[in-house]
Amino acid sequence: MRVYLVGAGVISRTHVEAAAKLDVDVEFRVADVSRAMLDDFAAVYPSIPTFDGVDEMLASEPAADDDIVIVATPPFAHLEPTLAAFASGRHVLCEKPLAMNVAQAERMLEAANKAGKLLGCCSVRFRGLPHTETVKRVIESGVLGELYHASFVNKWFRSRSGIEYQPQSRWFLDSSRSGGGVLMDWGPYDIATITDLFDPVSIDISGAFVARPRTTADPDGVVFDVETAAGASLSLIDGDGRRLAVDFQRASGTQGEEMFRAELEGTDASLRWKAFDSQAPVILRIDRGDGVVEEIVDPEPREPYSVFDYPLFHFTNAVRGLANRANLGERAVDHFRWIRAFYDAAADGGTHRVSFARASA
Ligand SMILES: NC(=O)c1ccc[n+]([C@@H]2O[C@H](COP(=O)([O-])OP(=O)(O)OC[C@H]3O[C@@H](n4cnc5c(N)ncnc54)[C@H](O)[C@@H]3O)[C@@H](O)[C@H]2O)c1
Missing domain, CATH: 3.30.360.10 (Dihydrodipicolinate Reductase; domain 2)
Structure with a gap:
């Protein structure tokens, strides 16, 4: 499975660590508007390809059915990457809070439905x-x-x-x-x-x-x-x-x-x-x-998962059609x-x- 991270900050790293515990192989890519943040990220995870823009990352290869984009930016930057991800034909797992306002959240859901892809929120972190x-x-x-x-x-x-x-x-x-x-x-x-x-x-x-x-x-x-x-x-x-x-x-x-x-x-x-x-x-x-x-x-x-593992664990299960708490x-x-x-x-x-x-x- 491929997971595209938008944002190379604190929480993105926990998603990378979570993937190591899943029963599916995950390949990451990461995009950030800050080269300094990407360089810090690459120092810890040198094998993960970095991109200076979301569009560039999403256009770098054709979408696979089970591709997941994790939007891990501050809330003001949740909407645009989410819409771009759905337009590229990928599922989206968005960090909490989902959006800045209800109108944005509704646009996200509309885009998900139009693309026939899943919209999930990391608010599920403490479930289970x-x-x-x-x-x-x-x-x-x-x-x-x-x-x-x-x-x-x-x-x-x-x-x-x-x-x-x-x-x-x-x-x-x-x-x-x-x-x-x-x-x-x-x-x-x-x-x-x-x-x-x-x-x-x-x-x-x-x-x-x-x-x-x-x-x-x-x-x-x-x-x-x-x-x-x-x-x-x-x-x-x-x-x-x-x-x-x-x-x-x-x-x-x-x-x-x-x-x-x-x-x-x-x-x-x-x-x-x-x-x-x-x-x-x-x-x-x-x-x-x-x-x-x-x-x-x-x-x-x-369970052998921490609160930082659950969002990706549940969402990858949802994408694979398995039981989940997403x-x-x-x-x-x-x-x-x-x-x-x-x-x-x-x-x-x-x-x-x-x-x-x-x-x-
Ligand atoms: N830090 C935590 O413990 C934590 C826990 C759970 C959830 N979250 C959520 O995760 C999200 C990110 O938080 P964080 O703590 O990782 O923030 P952070 O400040 O550590 O990192 C945010 C990153 O997003 C990048 N960014 C901003 N705008 C961008 C854009 N348009 N495109 C690409 N990259 C962009 C910034 O350059 C920065 O590297 C927030 O919604 C937050 O609520 C954070």
């Missing part, structure tokens, strides 16, 4: 981890009773992309290049995880806020206009019209307490875990007769709609509903 599969198993067992409330709170004190994390990539801080802050950065994983766990047909977002707490480490002389904290009340609606209330918070910078907590309350028991930490236990809290006890739930087995087509676009609807809800204080395509779940 043992603790999440464990939570799904407990939910399915019915031991929790009727579900009525969940907390989904992930707040770092200081882990802002472009400042504490990957400070060389200042584009994270500039909304004209990133499309937004922590919601665009982590929201794709949050919504992929929430829909994986609860499979809602729609979500109402209300009471939303976005904020940018000030710190003494804020950089001078660079555009920094994105939020680093966000939250909302989510109401997840299932196929039978039942609602689950979710307290959602996500922050890469907060003046509050650092906190990573996912808790699901049912009428018979509750479950708590750390949403993105597969080493932390999943704890069942239940009344066994002598009072409430806490029990660590046996975890599902761990986030594809309409569903990938709907997930992205949720992010933009969140911003809309924060801006106007209203309730915004997003519905989810189920066909490619």
Whole structure:
């Protein structure tokens, strides 16, 4: 299989490392607008051909049916390479967040459908981890009773992309290049995880806020206009019209307490875990007769893949027609709609509903 990387930055390297673990041989090519980035990349992976432009790379050889283009540039540069890749007759796996806005995401999907090729999003990175599969198993067992409330709170004190994390990539801080802050950065994983766990047909977002707490480490002389904290009340609606209330918070910078907590309350028991930490236990809290006890739930087995391997693993399986957890087509676009609807809800204080395509779940 051939994989064409657009962008020779941090995340492209993880896709190259991921390919080594797959049961299919992958040949890479890479394009970047920066010769310096290509030279750095070539120093680590000297056998991978480099190109100074996307069009030049895509035109360098005829497309094969299973060719994949991974768009691994900042969000402002997701649309054009994606359209060029589909026009060249190749599948596209796009880094998260899918696009800058919903109109762009829809153009991507339209191009995919026209080309008869798959559009996937790397937001699938955290799906299939043992603790999440464990939570799904407990939910399915019915031991929790009727579900009525969940907390989904992930707040770092200081882990802002472009400042504490990957400070060389200042584009994270500039909304004209990133499309937004922590919601665009982590929201794709949050919504992929929430829909994986609860499979809602729609979500109402209300009471939303976005904020940018000030710190003494804020950089001078660079555009920094994105939020680093966000939250909302989510109401997840299932196929039978039942609602689950979710307290959602996500922050890469907060003046509050650092906190990573996912808790699901049912009428018979509750479950708590750390949403993105597969080493932390999943704890069942239940009344066994002598009072409430806490029990660590046996975890599902761990697969030999890391969160950096999953996007390519699932997408190559999808391209090959194998079972997969890829986030594809309409569903990938709907997930992205949720992010933009969140911003809309924060801006106007209203309730915004997003519905989810189920066909490619
Ligand atoms: N860094 C991470 O940990 C991480 C994790 C998951 C996902 N992502 C996502 O991956 C994408 C890329 O992030 P990154 O951290 O690798 O960024 P980066 O800053 O390390 O690299 C981005 C690269 O894209 C290149 N580029 C910009 N415009 C281009 C264009 N039009 N054509 C070709 N190349 C272009 C830049 O020159 C640069 O080399 C983003 O969407 C990001 O959200 C990053």
